Amino acid sequence: MTIGPATDAIADPMQNLMANDSGDSGRGRANRRSLLAGEPPREKRGHKGAWGCLIVFVVLAALLAGTVFFLQGPISQIIAATQGPADFTAEEAVAGEDVVVMIHDGDGGSDIASSLVDQGVVKSFDAFYRILLQTTPEPVFQPGAYQLKTKMVASTALAALLDAKTRLNRTVVVPEGTAAVDVLQLISEGTDIPLADLQAAAANVASFGLPAEAATLEGFLFPATYTFAPGDTAQIALQTMVNRQFKALDSAGVAAEDRWSTVVLASLIQREAGLRDDYYKVSRVFRNRLDPAQWQSGLLQSDATVAYGTGNTHLVTTTDAERGDAGNIYNTYVHPGMVVGPISNPGDLAIDAALHPLDGSWLFFVTVNLDTGETVFSTTVAEHDAAVVVWQNWMREHPEYG
Template sequence: MTGYGRGSGSEPWHPEDPLYGDQGWRGQQADAQQYYQQPQAQHQQQHQAPYGEQQQYQYQEYAGQNGQQYDGGWDSGQQTAMPYGTPPGPADPYGGQRPDLYGTPEAYPPPQPPGRRRAPEQRPAHDEPQQYQEPEEENHPFFSDGDDDRDEDRGPGSDEPAGTRRERRDQSKKSKKTKKRKSRNGVACLVVALVLVGGAGGVAYFGYQFWQSRFGEAPDFEGTGTAETVQVEIPQGAGGYEIAAILVKNGVVKSQGAFVSAQDKNPRGKLIQAGVYTLKKEMSAASAVDLMLQPSSRNSLVIPEGKRNSWVYAEIDKRLGVKSGTTATVAAKKAANLGLPEWATGHPEVKDPLEGFLFPASYPVAKGTKPEDVLKKMVARANAEYGKVDLEGKYKGLGLKNPWELLTVASLVQAEGKTDDDFRRMSEVVYNRLKPTNSETNQLLQFDSAFNYLQGESNIDISESEINSNQDPYNTYTQRGLTPGPISNPGLVALEAAMNPTKDGWMYFVATDGMNKTEFAKTHAEFLKLKDKFNDSKGRD
């Protein structure tokens, strides 16, 4: 026979199995009551019954359940005896010496009918499992109203019935629970309200900040500032917001927005240049813009295109308030440590290794700055600008030996020319005269500006006898080829012209008016006509 939840085997379930005879409530009640009413000897005898009798017992058990052989069930309190006794079991493998675990009713008490069941709190530990009870609500001081469950209205000697007191206590408990829930709900509402108020405040704050940044006026100081002054350095290429950030950091203006707005409203606001400015603390943005546009507030040195290093050194001395010649001495002694590129070093016979590297621009030069630091900034700017125009790559297609020679050509045309067209034609003159096939001048450049450089002058009226007798390497009337190095600091226009000369065959040029007008010639005959024109302008025969 196959039992429920078991597989088929050589013998049915043993009567000692706790699940034996699990046939519902009534079957369990009848079987357990009949089983515990039998004497001990009969119980042991039936345990040793043969296998056939067990089958008969199981059949009778099945018939007893399905036939419902009882009279009135639990409701009448009477039970019809089952037609069978305790089910016999298989032979005892221990020879009858094993103790009977079911000898007393207390070992396995029969189940109780529904009407006689005790309350869960009165049941023994081994009885049926208790029904689920809702846990009592925690009486936390935060949610409590300060009352407890004690019956304070009635003392121990009260003649009020116990049931009435119990009902009143239950009613009090319900009332207190309602109060607790209300108190808890009130606290929760308060927390939510605080969160909403805080969130609304945050939204309002950030909303105001957004509106202020987009539509409101930026914070600003009033007036022209305090008596306290400060020096502010504006770097090259700085825009409005970058300038404003520097001014805010130094306490000059109150906000970037105010300065940029004032700069936009001023017609000349975009003309603020790099340099060191002496400004006042806590200025209005409009006052700061006006003052920065005044040359008197600017402690910057502006190097024009074509200026020689000697002029730059003298200007630096003046700006720094140091003894004349101080910067020139520093340049001569520390030239190798000022940042020159490798291709600009090691050239013999140069008068100034920094010539051509004090790039024409505006530089902050304020008192207290070291000359060495000022020179480093200028050399660094020159390196950056020469890198932009690819000086190191362009010389190769022009018949030159290195970038140093290209920079020298640019310095020559910068010193001689007056316009962009002059620069390109003069560049062609240089390249044509450097050619080995030049039979017109035999590779002599014959530039007056080079002679003036070696003389430290700017005199355009030079006698032929003076020029022809001088054998200085910088004298292009007596020395073939280029000068040992640049003779000025060329600007970007002259550099571009040196890299892109005209191709018209120009070999000569003359400043026919002695100052601003330059004319060009391709042959020596044409040159002589231009020379006569120059002499006429000077009143010469």
């Protein structure tokens, strides 16, 4: 993710060789013995032959080292292919901890494999996916929440997902940063509450006790794991989540009159920040951009807000056309000031970051490594442009993210 003024942005092995020369102090006596034996004296050896051997040895050693270096990749691939994909062992599985995994409606094998890796259930995508492909008949997964463990052997994880006993009835897992429209879908998948009922209940915003500014439930459906009782209605399920968000705000010390502004900023931080420590820096960037003395345009220029306004609730990237669309009321490239409303449902960390931004003069940030989440924060345009180049280079080296 990136925020900016116009765009969101071998050492060779060495060997130390030591050669110890020793003098031939007995060479005179050897010559005399040769004469007495009637043999011609042996020819005196020079150092030229020894140095030649040494040079050949060094060259051969260098060639050998170079060969080993360049063959490391292929050798590793051969070993990996022989040993199979990385998988947790039965011994490692003993230390596994409880975790709830959601299977969503329409999820395929690759989606499930990725989710299991992300939550530490299986050690690698290939370990699970290979067993999945080898299983006959083809497994059929039911949407819902499943009680699993971290560090599971891939075959054990697959068996658990196909066992009805591990499926948690009426349990819903809402990840941080999930948009309200997706929360309704999650509730429907984890319970027997029809999606239509949830949508109808959510439309009656005034019935949930939200701040007067709220036009939807966005931002007030706290991300957590919920287990609903039999007979719970759509209204009860949604009110439970709203009450949980109120509790989180109260625990953070947010006054009732500040709930709206806190949730709006926290929802933005939740979508834009990656690593835990970055939440507080992202909070500062947006606050600095709202300060006319530091950022005259007042434009937050967040791709996440633009994407939300287009209905792409899972994205934080946009096109030039989308960033130029003034008809999108969530477009912070066009409309100055804080975004008009929440763009996700934030958790405790984002709420805390909204209340306690880190001190700093940053005005820009760009995630330069999507694998690690490494993000560069900058104060000047020149610093940011340099960071954007790093990001662009990383993207060229990882076309799968394009």
